[in-house]
């Protein structure tokens with residue numbers, strides 16, 4: 001189980017298929033960021049780059065970080081195709097070892113970053129630290145209720161989290177929590193069936 005979260009496992013996953021994700025930006029990112037004024041954005045675990053490309057096309061200067069060089073290569077190609085390659089910096093890193101620069105981003109977005117609980121809390125503390133004053137922290141994950149629902153998610157209870165779990169680690173003196181909720185989302189599973197997924201959505205602004 002421990003190796004699930006390491007670079008070779010992610011490389012194996014990406015190399016097993018020409019593309020792993022849909023190519024569309026994550027819906028909670030679109031819902032939460034469309035009305036924000038573009039600035040500097042950090043896309044955490046950027047995968048094949050759909051979110052980074054969407055952000056760049058809306059005027060954000062994006063730093064996209066991922067542990068998989070295969071994913072980053074695909075993301076860079078997708079960015080070139082979309083004509084936004086010059087607005088995205090791609091960084092190959094394990095964010096557990098190399099936290100982002102402090103207070104450097106107007107938006108830090110982590111979409112479906114799942115790790116064992118202690119590692120996750122440490123990583124998310126580093127992500128929160130990377131948000132500039134007035135900036136937004138957006139964390140979206142698979143809600144634990146998906147463990148028992150039709151989504152058949154991950155089956156790793158320790159790696160799931162609620163928005164309240166994430167919010168509890170934010171000091172109210174420095175953070176205004178704008179949203180901490182569970183949102184249902186209709187998706188299609190690999191067998192072509194419609195399934196309801198549940199996203200944990202945390203949106204907070206640094207004071």
Ligand SMILES: C[S@@+](CC[C@H](N)C(=O)[O-])C[C@H]1O[C@@H](n2cnc3c(N)ncnc32)[C@H](O)[C@@H]1O
Pocket residue numbers: 005010021026044045046047048065066067068071093094095096110111112113114
């Ligand atoms: C579930 S995928 C989500 C990808 C993308 N955010 C999306 O929603 O389409 C998680 C991504 O995080 C990356 N990742 C996992 N652990 C990481 C780590 N410790 N540091 C940096 N990236 C990591 C993986 O390679 C993978 O691309």
